[in-house]
Amino acid sequence: MSAASIGAVVIGRNEGARLIRCLRSLQGQVQQLIYVDSGSSDGSAEAARGLGAEVVDLDLSRPFTAARARNAGLAALRSGIELVQFVDGDCEVDPGWIPAAAAFLRTRPRAAAACGRRRERFPQASVYNRLCDAEWDTPVGEAAACGGDALMRVAAVYTAGGYRESLIAGEEPELCLRLRRAGWEIWRLDAEMTLHDAQMLRFGQWWNRSRRAGHAFAEGAALHGAGPERHWRTETRRALTWGAVLPAAIAAAGLISPALLLAALIYPVQVLRLSRRMGYERALFSVLGKFAEASGALEYHWRRRRGTARGILEYK
Incomplete structure (x- = not known):
């Protein structure tokens, strides 16, 4: 051609x-x-x-x-x-x-x-x-x-x-x-x-880019997640689990007993586990990124319930 x-x-x-x-x-x-x-x-x-x-x-x-x-x-x-x-x-x-x-x-x-x-x-x-x-x-x-x-x-x-x-x-x-x-x-x-x-x-640039990814995961799953491809359902679930559900559960448990805050050690353990496959640097930011992705996913669902749309989220 x-x-x-x-x-x-x-x-x-x-x-x-x-x-x-x-x-x-x-x-x-x-x-x-x-x-x-x-x-x-x-x-x-x-x-x-x-x-x-x-x-x-x-x-x-x-x-x-x-x-x-x-x-x-x-x-x-x-x-x-x-x-x-x-x-x-x-x-x-x-x-x-x-x-x-x-x-x-x-x-x-x-x-x-x-x-x-x-x-x-x-x-x-x-x-x-x-x-x-x-x-x-x-x-x-x-x-x-x-x-x-x-x-x-x-x-x-x-x-x-x-x-x-x-x-x-x-x-x-x-x-x-x-x-x-x-x-x-x-x-x-x-x-x-x-x-x-x-x-x-800068860290803030990376955070915004990761937050945008979480927004995209949640919106993509809402559009096509019910289809056979299960489009971005796994990515959305991981972001919300690691970046929102687990932190909330650990914080709530800590109110009952401060010793239960030790459950937060699951995050460094996850970094070490992922390091075997992707190296320490990528593993660390993969885990940190779940918090930013969860923020973006939650924002998408919040705006969806209110009937509003988000403008572009730039990182540069």
């Missing part, structure tokens, strides 16, 4: 130099380059136009979501574009990725999406960047979902109805679930795909 039938949709908000690097990595690789701007104030839209990208400005009267941005870019694709590379504006696309992914999709007519290895550009800058880099290292082969960077068949995404615009996070796995229900396949290839710049240097 030639570049003549491939487009790219880049989404971003105030990404600065990262966006420039992203757009330049796509020049000459696609026939149509689209940048969807979500209200940037740093001149991103003007810089993108200067690099030859078509710019779509999201309607400021509606809440921003990455799903909205991707759908807006999808709608701007010209007739004849068969494949679209979705990519976040803080990522640089590997020069070999699009040819490799397009060749794979050509040989797998039921494959709707292909993703590869996303890596952190500066994994040693912080423990939080290293955690991201490990998170991106997903198993190679047929997969349940891809992330924000993926080469997709335009027809498959249209047929599935595009991204669910109300989701503040987790929109990619939700779309992939609907694609798989329609008989499509999602693949993770053994190929370099993108360099991502999380720029996550």
Whole structure:
């Protein structure tokens, strides 16, 4: 499949130099380059136009979501574009990725999406960047979902109805679930795909990102958890159990007898248990992250009961 039938949709908000690097990595690789701007104030839209990208400005009267941005870019694709590379504006696309992914999709007519290895550009800058880099290292082969960077068949995404615009996070796995229900396949290839710049240097950033994940888990489970895939039910249950139910139970027990507060030792024990599989650093933050995820999940259910929706939760 030639570049003549491939487009790219880049989404971003105030990404600065990262966006420039992203757009330049796509020049000459696609026939149509689209940048969807979500209200940037740093001149991103003007810089993108200067690099030859078509710019779509999201309607400021509606809440921003990455799903909205991707759908807006999808709608701007010209007739004849068969494949679209979705990519976040803080990522640089590997020069070999699009040819490799397009060749794979050509040989797998039921494959709707292909993703590869996303890596952190500066994994040693912080423990939080290293955690991201490990998170991106997903198993190679047929997969349940891809992330924000993926080469997709335009027809498959249209047929599935595009991204669910109300989701503040987790929109990619939700779309992939609907694609798989329609008989499509999602693949993770053994190929370099993108360099991502999380720029996550503070604990508060990591906490907000984890809280957003918990919100996504709870909303995804509410949408599709009753289906055969049990979408994100396990992740939601773990977050609520370790991050809310157990702490509340231990605190309540401590009111009866202070000695019962020793039950809190279950958390360091869990860290040591997980360390055997993922190493101490990842294990520690996996356990700590359950508190943030529980916060996000509880917020989702609280807002759902009140009939209100949350805006985007940024960590940069």
